[in-house]
Amino acid sequence: MTISKLVLIELWKRKSQLITGLLAVTLGIAVIVAIQSVSIVSEQNVARNLDNLGANILVLPQAASIDDYYTSDIDAPTLPMDYVERILTSTIAGVDNMSPKLTRRIKVGDQSVVLTGILPKSEIASKPLWQSSGLLGTELKTACASSTSANQSHGMEDKRLQRKAIDTLYSEDCFAGSQVAKRLKLSSNSQINIMGKEFKVVKILPETGTVDDDRIFANLRDVQKLLKIENQVSAIEIMGCCNAISEGLLGQLRNILPDTRVTTIGQIVSTQIETNQLMKKVTLVMLIIIFFVGGISIGNYIWANVNERKREIGILRMMGAERSTIYKMFLLKALILGIAGGILGFLLGTLAGVILGPFLAGIAVKPVYIYLVWSVLLSVAISLSGSLIPTYLAAKFDPHSNLQED
Amino acid sequence: MILQGKKILKQYRHNGGVINALDQVSFTVQKGDFVTVTGPSGSGKSTLLLALFGLIRLTSGNIIFDGKRIDNISDRKLTDIRKKSVGYILQSFALIPYLTTIQNVMIPLALEKILHKEQVKRASEILDYIGLSDRMDHLPRELSAGQQQRVAIARSIIHRPQIIMADEPTGNLDPTLSLEILEFLKKINQENKITIMMVTHSPVAAGYGTMKLHLNEGKIIGS
Incomplete structure (x- = not known):
């Protein structure tokens, strides 16, 4: 028999009380873990999309929203194809590649798919991941990064990001995204x-x-004919030289394309980043609330436990237990509760993230195991903080008056 | 001499006045004595028992235990004396409800941080000695009142104390069980030379004393 064993036995014999004691801190930790798990995957997703996108400037019709760009609504605004020519013939430096595209949601059989018309040479040049799948051609000359080494100077060390061009996509040919290929x-x-x-x-x-995974890509001219939207495009994706962007490329494009929205991909993803930052703030607020609610809940549980065991404390003090032994008894209990709450909270939160992530954020969430350590540390901190006052009071109890409660 | 009280005074404040729970109590107990403390309710018997080893602090007076003054020492030192040299038996048995018989008996050894193997050995011997070796894994609620008090006695002697302080140990027992417990205490007193100081209402129990203190209104009126 040791004091630690006594604590474990007491916990085990009164396990039903544990549930209420653990509930607040477990649920609190679970909420934080769930939010964080979704946030971190979402951030990684944004970063990966940025890498994969290649193009970094987007020209949209003035009336179009970013949502239109992604959802490809049937009546989404368009802009004239001539704008590509207007950019090409301008003196603007720093435009490495342009990918005009027309995108509409259509039906193939009973399946809804997104049909996207592209100029293959331009499109593939701007799609690093496509290039890694065999759609390779000669290296694309860029305005301010004419060689691979120049590209590397922009942080593009991955071979997939080396700019290439390929042969024409013939009139009756198309590419299918991985998801749409599965569905059809x-x-x-x-x-x-x-x-x-x-x-x-x-x-x-x-x-x-x-979004490319859910699209069918065909030659832009064919798609324009099929959709009966001749000489119009939904957007022009531009691969701009990084230096040129910082030196005012966007402003120059706006000057020659006054009735368009010229935005950087950075601006597009900034919305997502802002969402992630909001999630972080929500997490912080939750953290503060949980610290107090969880601490009070655990403190209340320990205080109830102290009162229930007043006589036991008196007996132990009578038999020679020091105050430090009483501290140890209740703080050890709080520590065990904290560890259990942290582990349970992590499991519950991760499960919630994995199950709800795809529904709420449209992303697959995987367990983030480092959160287990943080969950346990946080839970233990909450539990010990909440238990300090009840434990101090328990050790201060006069053993004589507790024994008189017989 | 193992225990001596000199002019012990314990006062309580009550309704603006002062009550003398113990009033100039003096006595001397020799090693191996079986002391019985009797007196009417409220005479200060239990207060005396609890005050001797610091569970109640005195207003004034001296207590000498094993040749050393203990009324003026720190809580920590008093706790250490209770842990190593004193065994307590209470009327309500004071067993911890969620621990088994053997676990309850081992508590004083756990407080002294004695190795588990040694704890089990000594607890088994004691339980055998008090005839409860077949109830080792029972919880207190699964034992009769007499068995529970025997467990409490086992717990009070397992750490080989110099003195046992028993507060109405037969108060919750029927006459037959009371006699059994009293005989047991006598056996412990005689075989192990452990001094016993027992508070009791019962004239029968008081008859077991080799030294008798009678209290009334906080004063010793007979010994």
Whole structure:
């Protein structure tokens, strides 16, 4: 028999009381872990999308929203194809590549898919992940990064980010995103009927984790004809030289394209980043609330336990237990509660994140194991803080008056 | 001499006045004595028992235990004396409800941080000695009143104290069980030479004393 064993036995014999004691701190930790798990994956997702996107400037019709760009609504505004020419013929320096595209949501059979018209040479040049799947050609000359080494100077050390061009995408050919290929059971060289016209799937694109996975890509001219939106595009993605952007490329583009929205990808993702920052602030507020609510809850539980065990404390003090032994008894109990609350909170929060992440944030959440350590540390801190006052009072009890409660 | 009280005074404030719970109490107990403390309710018997080893602090007076003054020493030192040299038996048995018989008996050894193996050995011997070796793993609620008091006695002697302080140890027992417990205390007193100081209402129990103190209104009126 040791004091530690006595604590464990007492905990085990009164385990039903543990549930109420643990509830607040466990749920609190679970909420924080769930929010953080979703946030961190969301941040990683944004970072990966940024890497994969390649293009870093977006030209949209003035009336279009960022949502239109992603959702490809049937009546989303368009801008004239001539704008590509206008940029090309301008004296603006720093435009390495342009990918005009027309995008609309259509039906293929009973499936809803996004049809995107592209200029393949330009598009593939701006899609690093596509290049890694065999869509490779000669190196693209860039305005301020004409060689691989120059690209590396912009932090693009990954070979996938080296800019390339490929052959033409023929009129009856198309690429299929990985997800849409699965849904429509497409494979390389299979046929697909799009709005009454037969296309040959020449390539199933690799999974990128972006909206591209759910798209079918065909030649821009074909798509414009099919959709009867001649000489119009939904957006122009531009790969701009980093230095040029910082030196006013966006302003120059706005000057020659006055009725458009010229924005950087950074601005697009900033919304997501702001959301993540909001999540962090929410987490901080939750943390403060949980610290107090959890601490008070644990403190209340320990205080109830102290009162319930007044006589036991008196007996132990009578038999020669020092005040430090009483401290040890209740703080050890609080420590065990803290560890249990942290582990349970982590498991519950991670489970919630994994299950709810795809529904709430549209992302697959994986367990972040370092949060287990933080959860336990936080939970123990809450538990010990909440237990300090009840434990101090328990050790101060007069053993004689407690024994008289017989 | 193992225990001596000199002019022990314990006063309580009550309704603006002062009550003398113990009033100039003096006595001397020799090693191996079986002391019985009797007196009517409120005479100060239990207060005396609790005050001797610091569970109640005195207003004035001296207590000498094993040749040393203990009325003026720190709480920590008094706690240490209670842990090593004193065993307590209370009327209500004072067993910890969620611990088994053997675990309850081992508590004084746990407080002294004695190795588990030694604790089990000594607790088993004591439980055998008091005839409860077949109830080692029972919880207090699974034992009769007499058995519970025997467990309390086992717990009070397991750490080989010099003195046992018993406060109405037969108060909750029927006459037959009371006699059994009293005989047991006598056996411990005689076989182990442990001094016993027992507060009791019972004339039968008082008859077991080799030294008798009779208190009334906080004063010793007979010994």
